[in-house]
Amino acid sequence: MSNRIAFLGCGSMNEAILAGLLGGGTDPADVVATVRRAERAAELALRHHGITAIAGEEEPDNNKQAAKGSAVVILGVKPVGIVDLAREISGSLSPKAIVVSVAAAVSLAQLEAALPPGQPVIRSMPNTPAKLGRGVVSVSPGTNCTPEQLQTVKDILRATGTVVEVREDQVDALSAISGSGPAYAFYLAEAMAAAGVELGLDPELSLLLARETVAGAGFMLAEPGADPSALRKGVSSPNGTTERAIATFDDRGIPAIIAAGARAAADRSAEITRQLG
Numbered sequence: 001m002s003n004r005i006a007f008l009g010c011g012s013m014n015e016a017i018l019a020g021l022l023g024g025g026t027d028p029a030d031v032v033a034t035v036r037r038a039e040r041a042a043e044l045a046l047r048h049h050g051i052t053a054i055a056g057e058e059e060p061d062n063n064k065q066a067a068k069g070s071a072v073v074i075l076g077v078k079p080v081g082i083v084d085l086a087r088e089i090s091g092s093l094s095p096k097a098i099v100v101s102v103a104a105a106v107s108l109a110q111l112e113a114a115l116p117p118g119q120p121v122i123r124s125m126p127n128t129p130a131k132l133g134r135g136v137v138s139v140s141p142g143t144n145c146t147p148e149q150l151q152t153v154k155d156i157l158r159a160t161g162t163v164v165e166v167r168e169d170q171v172d173a174l175s176a177i178s179g180s181g182p183a184y185a186f187y188l189a190e191a192m193a194a195a196g197v198e199l200g201l202d203p204e205l206s207l208l209l210a211r212e213t214v215a216g217a218g219f220m221l222a223e224p225g226a227d228p229s230a231l232r233k234g235v236s237s238p239n240g241t242t243e244r245a246i247a248t249f250d251d252r253g254i255p256a257i258i259a260a261g262a263r264a265a266a267d268r269s270a271e272i273t274r275q276l277g
């Protein structure tokens, strides 16, 4: 079979994976992406020179064309469209093609029921730092996926960052931490920038400080063996300014608020699964 990888529904998430793979050395000639709009297909082709991008509004059989002959087919439309997309391509897939879904809340059982019997399927939960090769991505194999097929997909996704294998019943929780998590870090940066303005800083300067500080802290966390608690203590002089800030966060219940947000994200995944069921 070919080495071709198809990204069906190449929006924010699938483009980040695609960029991570190209950054890791995947040949763009082995990459095909589909979207609905011609404008978006042109944007992808321009940004990722050498890939093939096909818009549904120009070629209505774009997903079938891309699926045909591809070794790995990554489904990246919104959860509500995943089962229809799987049904649409099911007659075009090679029996050995590995179908990977990155959708939140769509179960392996829902995917397998929409695909030909025996089709290998993997449920995956990536995050957008995949674009820079700094993502975290989970894989959960379905009933027809062999250990070799799982390894093939892990090897491919390695270019997007850290790959973890989890049981499917862990995916909603994982999604609430790493899938949604980049947004929590960006939210922190937004709140810090706003706080700086409240303290009298120029908005542009405050945004620069917040961005560089969250990014710099991220680099420190990415060092091997980094311990967030120890790193925080390294900033907090006894009876100093940082200690006062952290004590205020603790008093106001920030850890419990973050836990409640993550719980809400996981509960929302389960709710979507029920709605799609």
Ligand SMILES: NC(=O)C1=CN([C@@H]2O[C@H](COP(=O)(O)OP(=O)(O)OC[C@H]3O[C@@H](n4cnc5c(N)ncnc54)[C@H](OP(=O)(O)O)[C@@H]3O)[C@@H](O)[C@H]2O)C=CC1
Residues within 6 Å of the ligand: 008, 009, 010, 011, 012, 013, 014, 034, 035, 036, 037, 038, 040, 056, 063, 076, 077, 078, 079, 081, 085, 102, 103, 104, 125, 126, 127, 128, 179, 180
């Ligand atoms: N965004 C994230 O951080 C994460 C997202 N996910 C999952 O990734 C999936 C996609 O999310 P996201 O990337 O944010 O969404 P986007 O809306 O950014 O991307 C969806 C893409 O799918 C395309 N599309 C829609 N319908 C079709 C179709 N029938 N055939 C081909 N292409 C189609 C759209 O095309 P067009 O642009 O032309 O409209 C768009 O480019 C979701 O299932 C989500 O749960 C998982 C982890 C993290």
Ligand SMILES: O=C(O)[C@@H]1CCC=N1
Residues within 6 Å of the ligand: 104, 175, 179, 180
């Ligand atoms: O917000 C969402 O539903 C998707 C899944 C995880 C991150 N983004």
